[in-house]
Amino acid sequence: MPAARASSRRSRIRRGTVFAATGLLLLTAAPGASTAPEGRAGPAWTGSWTTGVTVASAGTGQTGFTDTTIRQVVHLSVGGSELRLRLSNVFGTSPLRIGAATVAVQHAEGGSRVDEDTLRQVRFGGERMTTIPIGAEWVSDPIDLTVADGANLTVSLHLPGPTGPLTQHRAAFATNWTTPGNETAAEGTGFTPLGTSWYLLDGVDARTVSAGSAVFFGDSITDGANTTVDRNYRYPDRVAARVLAKPERAEYGVLNTGIGGARLLTDQGPAGQSAMARFDRDVSGQSGVRAVVLLLGINDIGGTRGAVAAEDLISVHRQFIARAKSLGLKVYGATLLPFEGAGYYTPEGEADRQALNKFIRTSGEYDGVIDFDRATGDPAQPTRLNPAYDAGDHLHPNDAGMEAMAAVVPVDRLVR
Incomplete structure (x- = not known):
């Protein structure tokens, strides 16, 4: 690069519970769960953006x-x-x-x-x-x-x-x-x-006055698969838009650690490590983290054509809950979306999905439940995605589906 050109460029650098389409949220008691800091004296480092990394x-x-x-x-x-x-x-x-x-x-x-x-x-x-x-x-x-x-x-x-x-x-x-x-x-x-x-x-951290950050942990659905490129229509982005519409004191960082192809139980190479293998990096290692939403398991089910035991999936959820709560985090379970018609759908897999969703909804082990299954399902055939929300593969929501998911996230209470 010519010296004059380099000099001109350098001169420009300055140093220097259940929550579904009804809008109802039921929260269980959360012993040890953290609350937003009271009387914040000034700005602190808060996670503003992140991504899950792989080989x-x-x-x-x-x-x-x-x-x-x-x-x-x-x-x-x-x-x-x-x-x-x-x-x-x-x-x-x-x-x-x-x-x-x-x-x-x-x-x-x-x-x-x-x-x-x-x-x-x-x-x-x-x-x-x-x-x-x-x-x-x-x-x-x-x-x-x-x-x-x-x-x-x-x-x-x-x-x-x-x-x-x-x-x-x-x-x-x-x-x-x-x-x-x-x-x-x-x-x-x-x-x-x-x-x-x-x-x-x-990752990018911002120094700001906020209520901390919330991590959205998942697979390709959290990652935004099949959404419009460069429009930021991943469902956590749409959650962030709702959060940022609130008064400044209520804002918090929204962090997306979804990885396409990720599973609860097994490492998937470029599709990510198993859930607990990446917990420390993708959850507890995030700046200002106060809550985490877990939406994961459909690839374990579909990838094995339903051969995986639902009890094995639930055991990872329980480990995830225990680890998060030991750190004082609020932890939310998100139900798996319908997937009938997807390339790896089987009746056995549907039985696993129903069993895991029942645990998420009824166990009382989460601080709250976000019911994406009910929010995105076809009212006429609940085991399928609503056609208005289907990106075409009967597995991933389109842009409108991502908005529907974001709409049922309890943004006012997520980190509190």
Whole structure:
């Protein structure tokens, strides 16, 4: 890059219970469950965005990058007066060098362009460059950038490489971008589409006054499979929109750790580790976490064509509940959505789904129950998705279905 061009770019960087369609919520007593902090004196770090990460899948995730800038766009929930990035080399096979990093609010026209007035350089221990050891997660220094609630944040990373296989999130349902060399400070017109996976980035925290954060833990339904790319129609995004419409003192971060293909019982490679194997990273490791919603198990059922024992699924739910409550978190069970007509549906699998949903609804072990089954089912044939909410595969909700799911989440009481 010519020196004059580099100088001009540097000058622009500033340092510095049951809840269903009826709307009724029944809560059981929650011994030890945390409540929102009273008398908050000032801002604290709160998770604003996250994703569940996995080993690399075939293609770019396996081959990695050499002397390349990747520009990734994430949709924040709560904003704040400062930010910090969370990067991951958890599944990397070699130390990961970061040559430079920047953040900026995405340009109003979208795409790879940024609002240049918001461009900030990211530092790690005061340095522009850093190396993340194999298996490690890395947190940046605080970034002096005020961002609004619900902002689209652009994160640019220069990777000198060769990186080798990357820690990734395979199905982001967001377009990301790439260009050769170190172009982290570029306005963005020279980038080309990279695809719809996130690499290395697994969290953004905001410094703000809030009631904490809530984690939505699940599989491809939580991940937003089959929703419109770049529209942020994953159901946790729609929950966040409801939360952010509340008075500021009632806001909290909404964090999505759904992974397409994930299961309760078994590791699935690029479709994620089993539920308890990733609990510490995807739940307890999140900044300001106060509640978690568990929607998981349909892939265990469908993937085995109903051969899995419902008791085994319930045992993982009980472990999840116990772990969450031991940390003072509120934990909500979400019923599995209807799936008759899906490619891996069987009558035996339906029996497992009904058994697990009965446990979630009636055991009293959760702090509350969110009944997505009833909210999304076809009134004329409850074992199928409502046709108005079906993305076409009889398993995943479409954009309207995601809205229907979000509408039955008890946003006023979730973290309290």
